[in-house]
Structures are given as C-alpha cells and as structure tokens.
Amino acid sequence: AQTVTQSQPEMSVQEAETVTLSCTYDTSESDYYLFWYKQPPSRQMILVIRQEAYKQQNATENRFSVNFQKAAKSFSLKISDSQLGDAAMYFCASRTLSGSARQLTFGSGTQLTVLP
Amino acid sequence: DTGVSQDPRHKITKRGQNVTFRCDPISEHNRLYWYRQTLGQGPEFLTYFQNEAQLEKSRLLSDRFSAERPKGSFSTLEIQRTEQGDSAMYLCASSLGTPVPLHFGNGTRLTVT
Secondary structure: OOEEEOOOOEEEEEOOOOEEEOOEEEOOOOOEEEEEEEEOOOOOOEEEEEEEOOOOOOOEEOOEEEEEEOOOOEEEEEEOOOOHHHOEEEEEEEEEOOOOOOOOEEOOOEEEEEEO | OOOOEEEOOEEEEOOOOOEEEEEEOOOOOOEEEEEEEOOOOOOEEEEEEEOOEEEEEOOOOOOOEEEEOOOOOOEEEEEOOOOHHHOEEEEEEEEOOOOOOOEEOOOEEEEEO
16 A cells, blocks of 8 residues: 655745655555645646656756655655745655556645745 | 536535536546545545546445446546535546546535535
C-alpha cells in the first residue's frame, strides 16, 4: 500500500518570495510517479508538476520545482517568486504502475496563503 | 479538449434518498476514476474504469454505492439510501493511460441533511 504524508497543514509566503512545501511517501514499488496538484478554492484540481521515480534529475516547470530524494522518500515542492494566484490547497500524490495499485494516492494537503 | 465535466455541481438530499452523479470524461480518454474528498482532506480513490470495465473498487465503496460506464464514455455514480457521512465532494478524473496524469472535473458536492 502507498501512503503520502504532508506534515504542513498550512503555509504562508510573502508575494515574490520562495516557499517550500514538504511531502514524504512510502511505497514498496520500484516504479512509481510523484505529483503535485493544486486545488484553488471552488475550482478543479490541476497538475502542477510530476516526477518519474527512475529519473534522478529534479523536475522543473517555470517557477515550480521539486526536490526529489528517493532514498529518503521525500518529494518537496518549491515555488519561486510566489504570486497571489498561487494561493490554493496543494496536494502531493503518488501513483504506482504495477498490480492493482494504479490509483493515485493523495496526501492531506497544504493550504498555501500568499500575502500581498 | 473540453475537459472533464461533472453534473450536478451541487446536490442537497435528505438522508435515505438515492442520488446519481454523472461524469463526462475527455473524449479520447479510456480510463475514468471516481474519488471522494471530504473537507480539508485529500481525495480518496473509489473506483476505476478502463473503457466500460470496472477494474478496481476501493473498500470505501460500500454496497450502497454503484458505478457504471455503460459504453466506455460517460460514467454514473449512484448512492442509495444516503447517509450523513456520505456528504463530500465527489471527483471524477480521466486519463488516456498510464502514466499520463489524471485530468479532474470540478466535482459534485453532496450534502446529506
């Protein structure tokens, strides 16, 4: 079974500053994917960034980057130059490819507030 | 690509009533997922279809819950004899395959009074 843990229920950041959201996971699978999803208030969940476990290089998407530490099973999200539109609930998620565990497993989320 | 569409957006029902939700995935997506999300929590997997076949069901999906995807296109999720604990956001997602990420709909918020 997979588990995903987000230990920061809430975070805040000043506009234009950098913030890092933490995530740890546990899986017995060797092949898996990790994701960060963003869920703005009353809006649909959208993918922010994804990381394939077999890749050592950390994924980057514009202002969003990850720090993937496979041995430590850690997958943090860094948001640079934070903008007001980044305010949302952020979910870390993992997804394996084998057996019956194809579904996405989410953490409990981190509510990010961006202060003007 | 019109996105994943869910209907209705909100549903208020009395305990004991039956409710049905609909999900229209992105047209070429063969995989469809249902998730449940309670306030302040991450989504929890309910069930998964590949085309019209329901391949996986979570233990969260009690006997009162049933999902169908009759022609491999849209899907319905029915809850019979609703209970207050069923109050949640029900999310539908679709994908073209693994490991393509899931595309989520806006969800159906169910309130059971």
